[in-house]
Amino acid sequence: MYVAVKGGERAIENAHRLLAHERRGDRDVPEVTLAQISEQLSLGVDRVMTEGSLYDRELAALAIKQARGDMIEAIFLVRAFRATLPRFGASEPVNTGEMQVRRRVSSTFKDIPGGQILGPTFDYTHRLLDPQLAEGFVPELPATADAPQTPAPRVTDILGRDGLIESSPQAEPDAPVGDLTREPLSFPADRDLRLQNLARGDEGFLLALGYSTQRGYGRNHPFAGEIRFGDVEVEFFAEDAGFAVPLGSIELTECQMVNQFKGSATEAPCFTRGYGLAFGQSERKTMSMALVDRALRARELDEEARSPAQDEEFVMSHSDNVQATGFVEHLKLPHYVDFQSELGLLRKLRQEFAEANEAPELREAAE
């Protein structure tokens, strides 16, 4: 039960004023701009866009600034903002096979058509703090090389040609696409809804669940078949124009996990798959998402489902950090009346306890 409490207006107003002052920090230090956040804290912006479920770099940067760098608070702000705008419709599904690739690696094949492209990565850095970055560091301009004209097909497409890997599930062209922002979750949930849930789910939660599958809680023998990051074109079928109009491009990261094979008396064994997709450069997120996507297919693949990562109701009900923080943090709000009734009950129980323990002594004394 929530109880309306009056009387704190001035305290609240002054608390927010103090918050604004603390957010600004030392006023002798220059204020950060949205462009600085967007350009120099870009992976934080990517995470806020992904989990805020809204692709808009400037808004995500504003949210990070307003939230003083608290990512979940920023995600909360972005989610709240999206409720203020009308929805024009849904885009045509993006084609990640035609991505302008900025990074693309496979841990399964050394020589993939299109090559192993490292791009801007923390991989192979020594994870030593770099004192140069403390002030005024001007990095070298990037090296360049002739760009090959060869396409970079998805690794899963290459494996798929030989039937070594299961093909992606297809849908009728006009089949409805599940949308958990429109209908409440119900179980069992189809894979489209599960992927939408995982895409906006908390990175830390999915990382822990993905890790748990590797440690044996729903093991699925994963290989990173391919991770790619780059720009993908978006088109939207505009009723007024009468054709799919280009909207521009977005940055996406895609992870194709290749997992343990399955087969049956009627089907030759082949590798199974897990899939991850997220806004911006979000590798840890998409890898975790792909591990959990594969784990959640236990039922479909006739696997024993005894681990948390394989339990779709558990995973999908707890992945959303805005819902989770709302419920955990509401404990801070006044619960005075609830607590009074608990207190009343506790006093009564203690009194009964005291009377019951007092009674034998009284009896003894009387004898």
Add this chain to the structure above:
Amino acid sequence: MTTTGRNSKTAQRKAAMAVLAHSGAAEIAGLLADIAVPAHENLREPENGLVMLRGRIGGDGAPFNLGEATVSRAAVRLATGEVGFGYTLGRDAQKARMIALCDAMVQSAEFSGAVEARVIAPLRTALVAERTRKAEETAATRVDFYTMVRGEG
């Protein structure tokens, strides 16, 4: 207009829209300022909204909803009747309006040459240069396993 004619016109409009959607509002405005823009009116006031972005399961399977993006849109009608539509990611209503204006001009026999040559073409050149630069920077990070030297010699 024949079906083929209509299709090629649509392809031309889409190609122009793609260039414009990728370009900055200031760049488009700068180039538009240098050509004679025909009389026109807003058919639909620019408005901001959301488009749900869809991916595909496994990259090539059934669609799923990934998350939304902000989109701005507008519609413009030339005094001569051509109607143009502008759509772009983001919340820049003026950019959407300029795209709509260019789309209307692309459809006009009188203005299509000028808008193609003096707005779309330079933006396309800049866009190709930018993409090439990115592709070349990326290519330098490609692993070339064959250049590895093992042992002595």
